[in-house]
Amino acid sequence: MTGEAPILTLHAVSVALGGRRRLFGRSVPPVRAVNDVSLAIDAGEILALVGESGCGKTTLGRTILGLQREASGDIRLDGTAVGGLPPAKARKARNAIQYVHQDAAAALDPWWSIGRTLREGLLIHGVSDAAERRRLVEAMLAAVGLDAAAGRRYPHELSGGQLRRVALARILLLRPRLLILDEPTSGLDMSVQATVLQLLLDLRDRLGLTYLFISHDLSVVERLSDRVAIMYLGRIVETAPTRTVFARPAHPYTRSLLAAAPRLDRSNRAERATLTGDPPTHARLPAGCAFYGRCPVSMERCASVPPALRPVTPGHEVACHLAEPDIPPLALRTGMAAAAVPR
């Protein structure tokens, strides 16, 4: 389903958070949580946004949604500019984009029945006929694999997997086209996670949805997504089709991330490189590449010149001075083959 026109494009989007100017004493500069991000999501595709906690993936999600105003850059929905707006106006312009919370239980009112919660969204969005609301809610409960009786239940009566389905139903009633899924299966047991992932795939096909799938679980990302964007300290460091990222990761950070992910297959365990140290904080970014300092293959230039995101092959973009187009893969040149994950 990929290859269609992009539903959403971001061009050089940066987001600054916090910061304070003081009359006396030292001012606190704002933190660049998202730094010069350019990204396009095609209609119907599942784009995974992967990165460690604090890398800015949730802030980017909130910015796309319109809850967080970007400091600079251009955001287009179906080719129409929707950037630079205050939150209330931005949400209106971006009605087609909706967000599914990570913690489904926390997103529901414990005192309201599931049915009432679901109907409220429709009421707010202008479905004034009560019978029509009831009908839509029942149809949507069925679509996410719950029976109509679930509408009379309260959140505490449902299991974790069922709550995820309710959270999905609530958002899907608003007829979004692009869903931002923030860790949709975190905290679920493996057998339940499997059914929720299957539901997401079914709904995408049936309702023609597009997903921006925020996750740090690489085994899920590998199975679910069409394309992957890897984020490190507010920047996108690599984007490529899922298969390419897992077979030929080009950025040293992507390699470290893949090497660190626990895998069932123990055959190549000993050969994998590990990443040392903690990520630096947004407040104290290195002048050059953000990964400099933890990178096993960095050079002098990396310390001072931030690498731009450039294509190495069509559809595969990398922000690394060492990854250049039309030359043999990085692993061969630097002897870093150990860090690559053989598939």
Add this chain to the structure above:
Amino acid sequence: MIPILSVRDLKVSIKGDEGIAAILDNVGLTIETGRILGVVGESGCGKSTLIRAIMGILPRAARIEAGAITFEGENLLVFSETELNQRIRGSRIGFIPQDPLLALNPVFKVGTQLLEIMRDHAPDNGLRGAARKRSHVARLVGLLRRMQVPDPDAALERYPHQFSGGQRQRLLIAAALACSPSLVIADEPTTALDVTTQNQILLLLRELVAEFNLSMLFVTHDFGVVAELCDDLCVIYAGQSVEAGPVDAVLGSPAHPYTRALLACHPERASSFRGIPGSVPSPLAAPPGCRFAPRCADVLAECVKQAPPAGHAPSGAVVRCVHYA
């Protein structure tokens, strides 16, 4: 070799408002000296109750109905609270909790908290008073250095919020090792961490087990982590241990229908995301016999009559399933 810890046919029930819940029913496991046993199960399967039973910190309403827990040749179930505190907990069995932020008090310095554990449980080597404390500080600083905590002397003077998640977990691993235990129980210590940090901690734990002659019970729900870290594996479903054996055997050719179904849900193995039909039974109304029977694809008439006996799978794993009896 003599196992350092063995749990046999453990039955634990908890009395609540809605009746008696049979939380654990015939759980058995063995940790051989020097090995890491992973205990895997989905939420609510009784993993935490099992850890609490071993450490003797079950809630008041809980009752051990049957079974035995043997640690270094001694039956833990006959010890009094005082004996457990003086001889076992903290000193011979160390514990690494799931959430390091929850386990540390935010208003006390890290050093104060870790040294308090050592004051109560660490061997004193014949020293008393200030000399004993100095030896504890020296040991702790050495351990923190080994855990790759930067600037260990200064770390003791800092507060928990001044450390990252991975560093906090390193502090607690040091605390668990400070009293020279022979067995360490770890309760999902890496769930809250990012993959690269998780990987660092798992590698560290593996090194420490060899270096300090430890054995380890590692509770998790993540088969990937088990594959990375553990030597042996025990799978628990709804309070019953269903399959146990070396990791390669169990992950390589899972025998019990539950183990097979669960591994088939793993994104790395799944052909499609079908999940396991049905849901985990409530311990208040656990089905008789094998608790997986209502969801099992290969269920037989005798499965629901009595709990299946332990049998051997071709892989060498011990399986509680009529198909291998």
